[in-house]
Amino acid sequence: MGQGLTGRSAMANTVTADDSGHPEHSSAGEHPSAGEGVVGHKLDIVGLEKDFESGRGRFTRALDGIDLHVDTGEFVCILGASGCGKSTLLNIVAGLEHHTAGQVLVDGEPVVGPGADRGMVFQAYSLYPWRTVAENVAFGLECAGMAKAERSERVRELLGVVGLSNFADVLPKKLSGGMRQRVAIARALAPRPDLLLLDEPFGALDAQTKRSMQEFIHLVWRRTGSTILMVTHDIAEAVYLSDRIYVLTSRPGRVGAEIPIPFGADRAPRVKRDPRFLDLLDEIEDMLHSPRPDDDPSGHDGELHPDDTYEVLV
Ligand SMILES: Nc1ncnc2c1ncn2[C@@H]1O[C@H](COP(=O)(O)OP(=O)(O)OP(=O)(O)O)[C@@H](O)[C@H]1O
C-alpha cells in the first residue's frame, strides 16, 4: 500500500467553513500526477485496483481502475450493488485495507494506514460493548493522548451534538439502533477528522429513524464543515444528502457514472418532491439495473462468485 511514499501525519486540522455553510467547491477534472493531489480536493483516488486472494494463487478483483475525488467540504455518496466493493473502497481510504494498485491521496499525501484525520463509521454496529457511551466517544481521543480534562470536555460537547447528553454513562446494549449510530458518528467526529467515511450508517434502521438520522448527518455536515464520503444502497438518501454521487458497476467495481446533484447545501426535506429529484431517482435506478455493455449474458446477480477469479502466475 502507498507505494512506499511518505504517509500523512496522524493528526490534522478540522476543515473550516464560513457561517453560511461550506467552502466553495473547486471544479474537478484533472487527475493528480504521482504523489500529489489536485488543490481543493480532500481525497483523490486514481487508478485504484484491489484484488483479494482467493486461495491457490487465484485472485478476485474487487475494484478495478477507480478514479474519483472528493472536494474539501463536499458530501459525496457512493452507490452500487451489494458486493461491488463499496466497503472495500472505504476501508482502503480509511487505511484499514491495502490496495493492489493505484493511488489514494488525502490532501495530496498517500494513505499508508489509519489516522485521526479520517473518521470511520462502519457498516455493522461497531461500538465497544464494554465501554459506556462516553468511553466509546472518548476512544480516539485516548489513543491520540489527549489529556483527561480536555477529553471529557470534547466528549460532553459531542454528546450534545448528537443529542445523547443524558446517556453518557449507559452501555451500548441499552441503546436503540439509531442511538448507537449516533454514538458511532460522535466517536468518528471526536478527533475532528478532515474526512468522515460513512459505510451505510443507516442501512439497518427503520424508515422513520433513518429519515431523522439523514437530517442529523446533514446538520452535522453543515455545522462542522466536514468532508464526507458515504456509502449507501439507498438512492433517495444519496440524492438527498450529496453534492455528487458516484455509481459503481458490479463485479468488479468501476465508476459507472458521476452525477452532480443540483440542490445546494441548504436543502430541506421538501426537495424530495422536486421533479428534478424524482427524475434523478429514475435515472440512477436505471443505471443500477441496466447491464454493462461488457456484462456476460449468463445473468450474474452482481455478487462475486467463486468463478469470478483469475490466476496470477508468479
Ligand atoms: N477480506 C476479503 N477477502 C476476500 N474477498 C473479500 C474480502 N472482503 C471483501 N471481499 C469480496 O470483495 C467484494 C466486495 O466486497 P465489499 O464488502 O466491499 O462489497 P460491498 O459493495 O460493500 O457490499 P455490500 O453492499 O453488501 O456491503 C465481495 O464480493 C466480497 O466477497
Ligand SMILES: [Mg+2]
Ligand atoms: Mg459493504
